[in-house]
Amino acid sequence: MQILQLKETVAFMRYRKVAVVFSLLLMAASVVSLATNKLNFGLDFTGGTLIEVGFEQSADLTKVRAIMDSNGFDDAVVQLYGSSRDVVIRLATREDVKAEMLGNQVLDVLQAGTGQTIDMRRIEFVGASVGDELAEQGGLAMLTALICILVYVAFRFEWRFALGSVIALFHDVLLTLGLFSVLQLEFDLTVLAAILAVIGYSLNDTIVVSDRIRENFRKIRVGTPEDVINISLTQTLSRTIITSITTLLVLAALFFKGGALIHGFATALLLGVFVGTYSSVYVASSVALALGISKEDLIPEVIEKEGADQEEMRP
Amino acid sequence: MLNKYPLWKTLMVLFIVAFGALYASPNLYGEDPAVQISGLRGIETNAATLDLVKSHLDEKKISYASIVMEGGQILARFRDTEQQLRARDLLDESIGDEYSVALNLTPATPAWLASVGGTPMKLGLDLSGGVSFLMEVNMKEAIIKAQESLVDDFRTGLRGEKIRYRSVKKVDDAIAVQFRNLEDLENAETFLEKQNQNLIFVSDEANLTLSAKMTEQRLKETREYALQQNITIIRNRVNELGVAEPLVQRQGQKHIVIELPGVQDTAKAKEILNATATIEFRLVDTDGDLGAALNGRVPGSSQLLKERNGQPVLLKKRVMLTGDHIVDAGSSFDEYSRPQVNITLDSAGGSKMSNGTKNSIGKPMATVFIEYKPTDRVDSEGNTVFEKVEEVISVATIQARLGKTFRITGAGSQAEAHNLALLLRAGALIAPIQIVEERTVGPTLGAENVQLGFQAIMMGFGLVFLFMLIYYRAFGVVANLALGANLVLIIGVMSMIPGATLTLPGMAGIVLTVGMAVDANVLIFERIREEIREGKSIQQSIHQGYDAAFSTIIDANITTLIAALILFAVGTGPIKGFAVTLSIGIITSMFTAVIGTRTIVNAVWGGKRLDKLSI
Numbered sequence: 001m002q003i004l005q006l007k008e009t010v011a012f013m014r015y016r017k018v019a020v021v022f023s024l025l026l027m028a029a030s031v032v033s034l035a036t037n038k039l040n041f042g043l044d045f046t047g048g049t050l051i052e053v054g055f056e057q058s059a060d061l062t063k064v065r066a067i068m069d070s071n072g073f074d075d076a077v078v079q080l081y082g083s084s085r086d087v088v089i090r091l092a093t094r095e096d097v098k099a100e101m102l103g104n105q106v107l108d109v110l111q112a113g114t115g116q117t118i119d120m121r122r123i124e125f126v127g128a129s130v131g132d133e134l135a136e137q138g139g140l141a142m143l144t145a146l147i148c149i150l151v152y153v154a155f156r157f158e159w160r161f162a163l164g165s166v167i168a169l170f171h172d173v174l175l176t177l178g179l180f181s182v183l184q185l186e187f188d189l190t191v192l193a194a195i196l197a198v199i200g201y202s203l204n205d206t207i208v209v210s211d212r213i214r215e216n217f218r219k220i221r222v223g224t225p226e227d228v229i230n231i232s233l234t235q236t237l238s239r240t241i242i243t244s245i246t247t248l249l250v251l252a253a254l255f256f257k258g259g260a261l262i263h264g265f266a267t268a269l270l271l272g273v274f275v276g277t278y279s280s281v282y283v284a285s286s287v288a289l290a291l292g293i294s295k296e297d298l299i300p301e302v303i304e305k306e307g308a309d310q311e312e313m314r315p
Numbered sequence: 316m317l318n319k320y321p322l323w324k325t326l327m328v329l330f331i332v333a334f335g336a337l338y339a340s341p342n343l344y345g346e347d348p349a350v351q352i353s354g355l356r357g358i359e360t361n362a363a364t365l366d367l368v369k370s371h372l373d374e375k376k377i378s379y380a381s382i383v384m385e386g387g388q389i390l391a392r393f394r395d396t397e398q399q400l401r402a403r404d405l406l407d408e409s410i411g412d413e414y415s416v417a418l419n420l421t422p423a424t425p426a427w428l429a430s431v432g433g434t435p436m437k438l439g440l441d442l443s444g445g446v447s448f449l450m451e452v453n454m455k456e457a458i459i460k461a462q463e464s465l466v467d468d469f470r471t472g473l474r475g476e477k478i479r480y481r482s483v484k485k486v487d488d489a490i491a492v493q494f495r496n497l498e499d500l501e502n503a504e505t506f507l508e509k510q511n512q513n514l515i516f517v518s519d520e521a522n523l524t525l526s527a528k529m530t531e532q533r534l535k536e537t538r539e540y541a542l543q544q545n546i547t548i549i550r551n552r553v554n555e556l557g558v559a560e561p562l563v564q565r566q567g568q569k570h571i572v573i574e575l576p577g578v579q580d581t582a583k584a585k586e587i588l589n590a591t592a593t594i595e596f597r598l599v600d601t602d603g604d605l606g607a608a609l610n611g612r613v614p615g616s617s618q619l620l621k622e623r624n625g626q627p628v629l630l631k632k633r634v635m636l637t638g639d640h641i642v643d644a645g646s647s648f649d650e651y652s653r654p655q656v657n658i659t660l661d662s663a664g665g666s667k668m669s670n671g672t673k674n675s676i677g678k679p680m681a682t683v684f685i686e687y688k689p690t691d692r693v694d695s696e697g698n699t700v701f702e703k704v705e706e707v708i709s710v711a712t713i714q715a716r717l718g719k720t721f722r723i724t725g726a727g728s729q730a731e732a733h734n735l736a737l738l739l740r741a742g743a744l745i746a747p748i749q750i751v752e753e754r755t756v757g758p759t760l761g762a763e764n765v766q767l768g769f770q771a772i773m774m775g776f777g778l779v780f781l782f783m784l785i786y787y788r789a790f791g792v793v794a795n796l797a798l799g800a801n802l803v804l805i806i807g808v809m810s811m812i813p814g815a816t817l818t819l820p821g822m823a824g825i826v827l828t829v830g831m832a833v834d835a836n837v838l839i840f841e842r843i844r845e846e847i848r849e850g851k852s853i854q855q856s857i858h859q860g861y862d863a864a865f866s867t868i869i870d871a872n873i874t875t876l877i878a879a880l881i882l883f884a885v886g887t888g889p890i891k892g893f894a895v896t897l898s899i900g901i902i903t904s905m906f907t908a909v910i911g912t913r914t915i916v917n918a919v920w921g922g923k924r925l926d927k928l929s930i
Binding site: 201245 | 441449451567581582749750751752753754755756757759760763764767768770771774775776778779782783786819820822823824826827829830831833834837838841845863866867870871872873874875877878879881882885886887888889890893894897
């Protein structure tokens with residue numbers, strides 16, 4: 001089977017100015033949204049208490065809210081979680097009540113108020129100071145990852161590609177964060193993990209394309225750098241699409257089957273795979289081209305077969 | 316001949332996959348309900364305890380599947396949870412305070428598999444249910460305490476050297492000593508500088524003050540020490556809880572993670588973790604009549620306590636020294652190679668000890684371990700009532716006047732001395748700890764998470780399987796075989812690595828790996844198609860396809876691996892869980908997707924004359 005059979009080279013790079021404008025607009029929109037809407041940080045970052053309970057029958061949220069309200073928990077956010085019988089209740093950190101006791105108190109109040117047997121599914125309490133440290137750690141992780149990748153790609157390829165792929169990664173992370181901000185989806189630790197996975201995925205894509213560009217620069221002796229990039233993108237397009245499809249398939253499985261706890265993770269990756277696929281075609285290559293990548297940069301002085309040092313592992 | 320692998324290479328691939336499958340297989344067997352009996356406070360379970368447990372169970376006719384000693388613990392397996400619960404209740408009552416009895420689920424791995432090291436994957440709390448705490452050590456307090464003890468040190472030191480001073484005070488983060496004249500200041504500076512290598516001294520001759528600050532190094536050591544100390548305390552307390560497979564681990568600079576799988580009563584867990592335990596040194600009342608005391612006639616100034624072996628001891632009520640003066644404790648051997656415990660006190664403690672033992676040389680001194688244990692009773696305000704438990708852990712004869720450092724002999728074995736040192740350290744809580752994070756996952760949610768994760772993996776796997784089959788036909792089958800082998804290898808490796816824990820995000824990592832693992836095959840197959848389109852022979856195309864895609868696959872995967880490893884290094888909780896499976900998945904998928912598929916392709920299509928390829 002063949003999804004698309006391209007007889008001719010697609011002139012991807014002809015539209016790169018449009019793509020650049022498009023990307024810049026989206027990035028600006030993300031920044032604006034992050035600045036105004038902020039991220040809807042989950043418990044991991046904000047601190048507070050989260051209680052997930054399971055009701056015997058469908059839960060009446062209005063009633064649950066009223067019960068919470070009349071028992072002094074007027075700041076409680078009550079939501080369904082996954083199914084109509086699972087309810088999640090969020091409370092801000094309080095000064096007066098010992099946070100560790102809060103979970104049991106809420107459970108008692110609900111049990112008394114509804115007359116139903118309520119099953120405690122999950123209680124999480126996070127102190128306010130923990131979140132800052134996590135945010136710092138997460139940011140640090142992302143920065144370290146980007147720098148290491150920059151070094152590796154610069155070493156294996158060329159600095160223009162390295163810069164291109166890191167800009168592409170930055171682009172992907174920013175857009176994914178932007179989408180989370182616009183849609184006000186909850187941003188918790190699993191989402192952070194997902195964003196770091198987006199880095200991995202998008203990088204995978206970018207490297208495959210860069211690899212082909214490098215190969216073609218050596219093989220094809222005629223044509224402008226733009227032509228070479230177009231040829232390379234066309235050749236790898238089918239692979240790019242197929243891999244995106246298989247990844248999207250499993251992510252869809254995770255999104256629909258994985259349960260509420262993993263929902264944010266799946267959403268972030270779904271968005272990230274779309275953005276990452278686009279960026280490997282347009283962002284990374286456009287940057288390398290704009291930086292003036294040329295044949296001379298990629299033809300090695302010593303003619304050596306790529307991956308010769310890995311001969312032993314060769315299949 | 317093109318595309319032929321030597322036999323050894325094929326066998327090696329088969330061997331690796333079979334090896335992975337062997338170590339993945341324990342996950343298929345499920346778990347047996349069990350009861351775990353472990354000794355508390357340095358007591359170890361032995362063959363006698365094993366017999367005791369057996370006789371108790373036999374007496375009540377509780378049938379068990381097996382009872383074995385494992386790593387100093389006794390593990391009794393049962394056929395059903397009903398027998399397990401009955402056994403737990405029975406043993407809890409009958410076996411005594413020295414042991415903790417905990418419910419456990421033990422892998423039902425067959426003996427032959429367990430003997431080659433086969434164990435199932437460890438499940439994280441989000442999958443097994445239980446409670447996790449994140450505790451923060453109050454470092455500010457720890458530093459303040461250390462500075463206060465320096466103030467004491469300075470005072471005693473200067474007094475000992477007969478250097479006169481006006482005052483020693485803690486001012487902000489420094490210790491300021493005020494003198495009457497320049498000579499004293501200079502003498503003091505020389506003396507104190509020699510005594511304290513890791514302090515920075517600044518003298519202000521105009522105001523006749525000398526101030527000392529801790530160096531960065533010293534501050535770091537103090538913090539590090541406070542953290543280690545608290546971990547030791549918490550470990551001891553967690554042991555008291557009788558939880559099977561608890562985890563106490565440091566996290567970062569000032570946090571301690573505690574995971575208690577299967578614990579539902581979080582209130583009790585918290586009380587015990589927050590409870591205080593301490594040590595006291597008291598003289599043995601050698602004048603009092605032990606026999607009379609046993610009959611209820613205890614002298615007013617004394618108290619009757621018991622040693623760990625049940626032996627009664629009559630102690631003076633007056634406390635010579637409390638445990639909060641202990642700065643450090645360690646175990647070693649004396650000149651007759653008997654185990655001993657070396658104790659270091661702060662200077663206030665040192666002078667107390669010195670005064671207390673001055674007139675008691677040759678007399679026995681007892682070390683008392685005091686603990687506040689929660690009971691089942693509740694007071695009028697709904698708080699649990701704590702019970703003070705006192706126990707004599709050692710009685711030793713005072714050989715000489717004791718000072719800041721001294722030793723206790725009389726510990727039975729090296730292990731006991733080690734434990735005593737541990738307890739002594741644990742008795743003195745250096746810095747307060749506080750729960751900053753708590754997560755409880757109910758057992759039903761845990762089981763549900765396992766099920767959901769498993770379903771997601773299977774569904775994702777099925778979809779990719781189908782897609783590859785339709786898109787690449789015969790080669791799709793090859794890719795799918797590799798994908799299956801990859802899944803088996805991931806599970807095998809996860810089960811083999813002792814520290815790896817499967818969490819829900821970890822399952823997501825496996826799902827993602829399944830999606831991305833086929834990428835290598837897509838790269839190879841697309842290359843082969845390209846080569847065929849360019850008119851190369853089939854064998855040539857296969858060879859070229861694998862060859863050309865190889866360096867791309869390496870580059871792409873290594874960069875992803877870098878990202879995953881960084882996640883693992885800096886991440887915590889869900890991030891780490893995800894990074895583990897992703898890293899393992901990347902490595903195993905490179906093997907299965909490149910070498911694995913090549914082996915099959917070579918075996919099926921290699922070395923033949925082909926006109927068409929099902930790709």
